[in-house]
Amino acid sequence: MLTKLIRTTALTCGLAITGSAFAEAPAPYDITPELIEAATSEGSVVFYTATDVAVAEQLAELFKSTYPGIEVQVERAGSERVFQRIGQETSSGIQNADVIETSDAVHFEYFKRHEWLEAMVPQEVADKWPEDEKDPDGYFAAYRAHLSVLAYRSDMLDEADAPKTWNDLLKPEYSGKMVKAHPGYSGTVMSATYSLVELLGWDYFEQLGAQDVMQVQSSTEPPKKLAQGERIIQADGNEYNIFRLQDEGVPITIVYPEEGTPIAVGNAGVLAGAPHPNAAKLFYAFLFSHEAQQLNSDSGGLRSFHPDVVEKDSRTPLSEIPLLHVDAEKLEAMILEIKSNYEKFFGT
Amino acid sequence: MTATQAANGIVGEGRRKRVDLSIPTFVLLGGLLTILVVLPLFWIIFYSFRNDVDGSFTLQNFASLVTDSTLLRAYLLAIGMAFGVGILSCLVATPMAWLVSRTDLPGRKLIRILVTASFVTPPFLGAIAYEILAAPNSGVLNVLARKLLRQDSSFVMFDIYTFSGLVFAIACFTFPYVFTLVSNALDRVPSDLEDASAILGGKALTTVRKVTLPLVLPAMLAGTLIAILQALTMFGSPAILALPAGFHVITTKIWSLFQFPPRLGVAAAAAIPLLVITVMLLRTQKTILGRKGYTVMGGKSGTPRITELGRWKWPSMAFVLFILSLTIFLPYGAILKTAFMQTPGAGLTWENFTLRHWNFVLFEFSATQLALKNTLFLGIVTATAVTAIAVVTAYLVTRRSIRGAGYLGILATAPVAVPGIVLGVGLFLSYANPTFQLYGTLWILLIAFMTIELPAGYQQMSSSFAGIHPELEDAGRIMGASRLRTLWDITAPLLRTSIIAAWCFVFVGTIRELSATILLTTANTKLVSVIIYDLNESGDLGAICVLGIILLAVSFTVVCIANNIPVLGRARNVMPRG
Numbered sequence: 001m002l003t004k005l006i007r008t009t010a011l012t013c014g015l016a017i018t019g020s021a022f023a024e025a026p027a028p029y030d031i032t033p034e035l036i037e038a039a040t041s042e043g044s045v046v047f048y049t050a051t052d053v054a055v056a057e058q059l060a061e062l063f064k065s066t067y068p069g070i071e072v073q074v075e076r077a078g079s080e081r082v083f084q085r086i087g088q089e090t091s092s093g094i095q096n097a098d099v100i101e102t103s104d105a106v107h108f109e110y111f112k113r114h115e116w117l118e119a120m121v122p123q124e125v126a127d128k129w130p131e132d133e134k135d136p137d138g139y140f141a142a143y144r145a146h147l148s149v150l151a152y153r154s155d156m157l158d159e160a161d162a163p164k165t166w167n168d169l170l171k172p173e174y175s176g177k178m179v180k181a182h183p184g185y186s187g188t189v190m191s192a193t194y195s196l197v198e199l200l201g202w203d204y205f206e207q208l209g210a211q212d213v214m215q216v217q218s219s220t221e222p223p224k225k226l227a228q229g230e231r232i233i234q235a236d237g238n239e240y241n242i243f244r245l246q247d248e249g250v251p252i253t254i255v256y257p258e259e260g261t262p263i264a265v266g267n268a269g270v271l272a273g274a275p276h277p278n279a280a281k282l283f284y285a286f287l288f289s290h291e292a293q294q295l296n297s298d299s300g301g302l303r304s305f306h307p308d309v310v311e312k313d314s315r316t317p318l319s320e321i322p323l324l325h326v327d328a329e330k331l332e333a334m335i336l337e338i339k340s341n342y343e344k345f346f347g348t
Numbered sequence: 349m350t351a352t353q354a355a356n357g358i359v360g361e362g363r364r365k366r367v368d369l370s371i372p373t374f375v376l377l378g379g380l381l382t383i384l385v386v387l388p389l390f391w392i393i394f395y396s397f398r399n400d401v402d403g404s405f406t407l408q409n410f411a412s413l414v415t416d417s418t419l420l421r422a423y424l425l426a427i428g429m430a431f432g433v434g435i436l437s438c439l440v441a442t443p444m445a446w447l448v449s450r451t452d453l454p455g456r457k458l459i460r461i462l463v464t465a466s467f468v469t470p471p472f473l474g475a476i477a478y479e480i481l482a483a484p485n486s487g488v489l490n491v492l493a494r495k496l497l498r499q500d501s502s503f504v505m506f507d508i509y510t511f512s513g514l515v516f517a518i519a520c521f522t523f524p525y526v527f528t529l530v531s532n533a534l535d536r537v538p539s540d541l542e543d544a545s546a547i548l549g550g551k552a553l554t555t556v557r558k559v560t561l562p563l564v565l566p567a568m569l570a571g572t573l574i575a576i577l578q579a580l581t582m583f584g585s586p587a588i589l590a591l592p593a594g595f596h597v598i599t600t601k602i603w604s605l606f607q608f609p610p611r612l613g614v615a616a617a618a619a620i621p622l623l624v625i626t627v628m629l630l631r632t633q634k635t636i637l638g639r640k641g642y643t644v645m646g647g648k649s650g651t652p653r654i655t656e657l658g659r660w661k662w663p664s665m666a667f668v669l670f671i672l673s674l675t676i677f678l679p680y681g682a683i684l685k686t687a688f689m690q691t692p693g694a695g696l697t698w699e700n701f702t703l704r705h706w707n708f709v710l711f712e713f714s715a716t717q718l719a720l721k722n723t724l725f726l727g728i729v730t731a732t733a734v735t736a737i738a739v740v741t742a743y744l745v746t747r748r749s750i751r752g753a754g755y756l757g758i759l760a761t762a763p764v765a766v767p768g769i770v771l772g773v774g775l776f777l778s779y780a781n782p783t784f785q786l787y788g789t790l791w792i793l794l795i796a797f798m799t800i801e802l803p804a805g806y807q808q809m810s811s812s813f814a815g816i817h818p819e820l821e822d823a824g825r826i827m828g829a830s831r832l833r834t835l836w837d838i839t840a841p842l843l844r845t846s847i848i849a850a851w852c853f854v855f856v857g858t859i860r861e862l863s864a865t866i867l868l869t870t871a872n873t874k875l876v877s878v879i880i881y882d883l884n885e886s887g888d889l890g891a892i893c894v895l896g897i898i899l900l901a902v903s904f905t906v907v908c909i910a911n912n913i914p915v916l917g918r919a920r921n922v923m924p925r926g
Contacts, residue, residue: 224887
């Protein structure tokens with residue numbers, strides 16, 4: 001299904017596909033002593049990521065303590081900024097990044113189409129990842145997932161008064177009380193905007209735009225604005241940042257409306273011509289390891305596709321939440337419409 | 349008589365031996381400035397006529413300037429904002445400069461230092477500080493006001509996420525441009541002119557109005573002009589304050605055009621009206637200044653006169669303190685507090701005290717060290733290069749020693765018209781190709797910073813040159829010294845204060861540059877300003893404040909060292925008499 005989808009996407013863009021580029025995925029690889037040695041001699045790995053900087057740095061720390069002698073350079077920006085940066089660099093012949101990760105599904109289809117990625121499949125991904133969550137040709141796999149959620153400060157708003165559905169946000173009493181992130185910056189919000197437009201239509205956003213919503217850029221920011229007390233409701237924003245803040249004791253409650261909550265899958269891949277190929281290969285395998293995925297879940301609040309990861313009891317399991325998935329192909333066709341409509345309704 | 353003749357003979361011979369380097373210097377400078385300025389502009393114009401999709405010739409990009417209402421709106425708001433900032437800066441800075449330079453206000457030296465401090469503060473950091481202070485709900489000032497006035501949470505006294513909030517937040521950190529230029533000019537206005545007015549029966553205020561003010565008018569205009577242009581082309585503060593408020597100014601709008609899929613053509617076309625507006629502003633300034641001669645330092649000159657404030661002392665003090673608390677005490681307090689507290693809104697108690705932001709920035713965040721090193725290196729190199737170029741250019745232009753020197757002045761001023769973000773694109777298009785391959789290196793950033801800072805350095809130097817009568821140099825030339833020799837032996841020492849000030853201007857301007865930087869940095873050429881901006885987009889205020897404090901500490905140290913370098917000589921308060 002996914003293969004077909006990619007083929008169609010590629011064809012609509014009028015790109016020639018060579019037979020070899022879309023062959024079967026390469027044989028899975030293990031982390032061997034030889035790989036570790038080769039990686040250590042390269043000395044560092046550059047990771048372009050859209051995950052919250054504290055979470056990404058924590059992961060880098062775990063990697064450095066697991067494989068001493070290899071530095072990790074974390075370059076964090078919003079998904080769309082990461083995309084812009086890698087595009088600028090690639091088009092001017094600069095090879096800076098080894099491993100890349102964003103939360104916009106369209107990006108990885110784009111990278112693959114333009115042959116920017118090196119196909120490789122860590123053993124763990126081959127054995128344990130659900131088929132839907134990895135590229136059949138082995139170019140990328142779902143490193144993380146998280147939801148873009150509706151949430152509020154439970155100490156400043158009674159449960160009875162809190163919004164229960166997306167449409168509740170349009171009530172006049174919430175005017176001036178909401179914060180939301182921007183689809184031009186955040187891949188998560190780009191995906192979420194797509195999902196909610198499919199579900200509720202542009203009407204919803206037009207009315208939301210009239211609610212005096214505070215506009216921030218990254219989907220990591222609305223939870224932080226809630227923690228600061230600047231606004232009391234987030235119309236969208238990362239679930240995992242809320243988990244992290246809840247762990248710190250900030251009273252925020254997440255609402256999972258019955259109509260569904262948008263989910264954003266963050267893929268990761270290794271870039272073709274990575275400056276540190278072995279370190280990249282090692283780091284890529286490490287990203288999907290049980291330890292890394294468990295850390296992402298425990299202190300990062302991210303959802304994992306690793307079947308052995310145990311989530312904290314306090315979190316609602318993914319299986320109990322109605323989800324809104326993204327169709328990358330349809331989303332790609334809608335990007336311009338989303339941006340121009342968004343600017344019309346929200347001003348930026 | 350014979351002695352004089354002999355002396356003339358020696359001098360004459362000396363003159364023949366030394367080559368006048370004016371022409372080679374002129375050619376070299378002309379070439380350098382052309383490459384710095386014209387190349388990126390060429391690419392911007394080229395792209396503005398280019399269809400992004402198929403590369404064909406099109407006028408569609410310019411058509412969208414008129415038809416796209418979002419672009420028009422962004423333009424109007426940006427122009428409104430810039431003039432607001434310029435006027436506000438001038439209104440605040442001029443009286444302050446007069447109080448500091450020409451009255452017996454207590455603590456004048458300290459006030460000068462504090463104003464410099466608000467100049468060193470990067471505007472984007474100031475904007476973030478004002479987010480902490482005056483965000484409508486969580487802002488510290490609003491929380492305080494609610495407590496004092498016993499109001500509930502719906503009461504909002506200040507809202508920084510508004511147009512006026514934005515103008516205010518920018519002006520706070522832009523008024524030092526006007527202040528520095530005006531107070532320098534006031535320092536140089538000689539007493540003899542004011543004495544003449546007093547002798548002829550002019551009262552103190554009449555003297556100020558009829559003599560002092562007209563003499564510092566060029567500095568006021570130049571400062572206001574810089575403030576307007578700074579605001580017009582500023583990216584950081586609007587990105588931080590205007591986007592949450594739900595509006596674009598032209599720089600953030602152009603920036604948004606670079607999101608995937610990039611609309612290079614429209615972005616380039618959108619930049620061109622900015623160029624036109626700026627050229628018009630510069631011409632206006634020139635027309636105003638062109639009417640009168642403003643030479644204030646001749647061969648003979650007295651020390652500036654000090655006015656006694658008398659009963660106006662305390663109101664004046666209150667005014668200065670009020671301004672300083674808005675530009676220094678409050679924002680710095682907010683930054684310090686946030687750097688050491690769990691959350692920005694947390695109360696000032698020991699339980700909320702934490703070092704975790706410091707721990708994160710210094711030990712966990714992998715970008716810190718590299719960014720600091722890059723920032724410092726680029727700041728120093730840019731400042732030195734730009735000051736050198738500015739001195740020579742300003743000399744050639746103001747003394748009109750060579751035909752066509754005016755062309756250099758235009759080139760040196762032209763980058764002011766190019767918003768950093770557009771220059772970033774121009775440079776990206778010029779130097780990120782197989783021939784140069786400068787993208788991804790510090791050199792492309794150096795070129796960007798030199799280009800961006802040149803106008804500020806040049807403005808500063810040329811207004812200083814304009815204040816020194818050529819008679820002093822003529823004396824040197826008559827005695828047989830070459831042009832460069834005269835420049836080095838006579839003019840440069842007279843300009844010491846200005847040269848150091850220009851160096852610091854450029855250094856500070858470089859470390860707070862964000863708009864071109866943001867398009868030109870890569871993982872290995874990170875700068876502190878960029879990581880602060882990245883952190884702001886994800887709302888990590890604590891880490892930002894820590895980085896801000898580090899950045900400020902480094903800047904102050906460098907500025908202090910620059911002001912005390914023995915080679916250049918300590919800046920003297922009293923100008924040498926002829």
